[in-house]
Amino acid sequence: MNNIILHELAFQNDVRPSPFCWRVRLALEHKGLDYSTLPAAFTAIPKVAGGGHKTVPILEHGDGALADSWAIANYLEDTYPDRPSLFGDGGAQGPGWTYALALHTWIQPAVHFPALKVVVLDIYDRIQPQDRAHFLDTREKRFGMSIEAFCAGDLNEKVAAVRKALEPVRAVAKERPFLSGAAPLYADYIVAGFFFWCRAVSLAQVLAPDDPLTPWFERILARFPRIAQESTRTWQGP
Amino acid sequence: MNNIILHELAFQNDVRPSPFCWRVRLALEHKGLDYSTLPAAFTAIPKVAGGGHKTVPILEHGDGALADSWAIANYLEDTYPDRPSLFGDGGAQGPGWTYALALHTWIQPAVHFPALKVVVLDIYDRIQPQDRAHFLDTREKRFGMSIEAFCAGDLNEKVAAVRKALEPVRAVAKERPFLSGAAPLYADYIVAGFFFWCRAVSLAQVLAPDDPLTPWFERILARFPRIAQESTRTWQGP
Structure with missing residues (x-):
């Protein structure tokens, strides 16, 4: 059994929101690998793939399973060295790898966190009903306040803060053309994952039509037709 | 005349503080080029190299002169394509270039600005006397307050904010080993320039001994002995 199965977070109507799961999907497509995906509710994650993992994405491959998008990207790079590199020339010893790690570290506090203030109530509306109590409990602990208090403020100002952070x-x-230069690499997928998340969970327009990131995101969509199709389908519902 | 002359900001005792000038020095060393440097006070910059430039670094080469560290790095890469690349494989079309541009854009608001709150009074002490009125005027306009008000607060907390930003x-x-992987590239020099600035202008310990960035910075110093020597000399005074 060498099938690759990617376990992803799923909201109602099988919407797949996780920015980290989209990174892995893009990495799988970049490597030209066959894979299937399976949905998991937040509260189902501990039982996925034999159990023992706290977060998605979880990649099942052969007899093993691996969590954490960065670990999975490195696993794919090491396991399929003859496929197109996720990090470019120099592989994990070159600037494509260090750039990706820097963006990986940067984007969550700098971009995801202020974006949560835009989308957290939308997320609450769209998660599966059995996840709601868990979601409220963990987020209110993380934020140190209710989710309503966390996302207080003017929507336009909150969106502007996210745009500025980018x-x-x-x-x-x-x-x-791409965040990695002439062609996309994993650094691009880290940022693309964020925009897949935004459009999956909220109608708030984080990516403005005249943003220079818009034609870049469209280039990513054009390059990965399966992802373009499936992300649109899940975004708009069945 | 093909001599390369780098015009740098100079404080009292010929201390060379500018993070942007250090980036260019490191780029010149990386390319293995001969160059000399000349000091300029803040208020002397408009007259440097025939005039017409508002900021240092200013690179004089042949009949021309060019300001802006990022423009100079690209000029050196284009002018000396047979010397070691500042951006690695793929040159200006690869991830070493885009990584550098992302760090270039990130570091000034995310790191330099909070660090200014640590060092701005030290800078005021160390600039040349004829620069003081100009410095106060431009900074207080930029900050929207006096420099004393700008740097109010607990030193340890301000230093912690800079460390966190990194x-x-x-x-x-x-x-x-390096921010670009196995070997340093211009992305490394952008961050190294920040630390040369910190130690040139202040005794505040932005880079803690147990910070993982400390052995990296020591590797940069070990790789460029001329810069290691000249930055220490100017830091401690004549």
Whole structure:
């Protein structure tokens, strides 16, 4: 059994929101691998793939299962060295790898967190009913306040803060077709995962039509037709 | 005349503080180029290299002169394609270039700005006397308050904020010898320039001995002996 199965977070109507799961999907497509995906509710994650994992994505492959998007990306790179590299020339010893790790570390506090203030109530509406108590409990502990208090404030100002936070990658998108230069690498997928998440969970327009990141995101969609199709399907519902 | 002259900001005792000038020095060393440097006070910059430039670094080469560290790095890469690349495989079309541009865009608001709150009074003490009125005027306009008000607060908390802001590159330093992987590239020099600035202008310990960035910075110093020597000399005074 060498099938690859990606276990992903699922909301109502099988919407797949997780930015980390989208990174792995893009990595699988980049490597040209066959894979299938399976949905998991938040509260079902501990039982997925034999159990023992706290978060998705979880990648099942052969007899093993691995969680954490960054670990999975490195696993795919090491396991399929003859497929197109996720990190470019130099592989895990070159700047494509370190750039990806820097963005991986940067994006969650700098971008995901302020974006949560835009979308957290939408997320609450869209998660599966059995996940609601768990979601409220864990998020209110993390934020130190109710989710309503966490996302208080003017929507336009909150969206503007997210857009401003994206400036380091926007500066690149102004100058090159992809965030990794002439072609996309895993660094691109880290940022693309964020936008797949945004459009899966909320109608708030984090990515403005005139943002230089918009044509970049469209290039990502054009490059990965399966993902473009499945992300649109899940976004708009069945 | 093909001599390369780098015009740098100079404080009292010929201390060279500018993080942007250090980036260019490191780029010149990386390319293995001969160069000399000349000091300029803040208020002398508009007259440097024939005039017309508002900021240092200013690179004079042949009949031309060019300001802006990022423009200069690209000029050096284009002018000396047979020397070691500042951006690695793929050059200006690869992830070493986009990584550098992302860090270039990220570091000034995310790191330099909070660090200014630590060092701005030290800078005021160390700039050349003829620069003081200009410095106060431009900074107080930029900050919207006096420099004393700008840097109010607990020193330890301000230093902690800078250290926290460095997390994206610290994560890389934990995993690889250089911020660009196995060998340093211009992305490394952008961050190194920040630390040359810190130690040139202040005794505040932004870089803690147990920070994973410390052995990385020591590797940079070990790789560029001329810079290691000249940055220490100017830091401690004549």
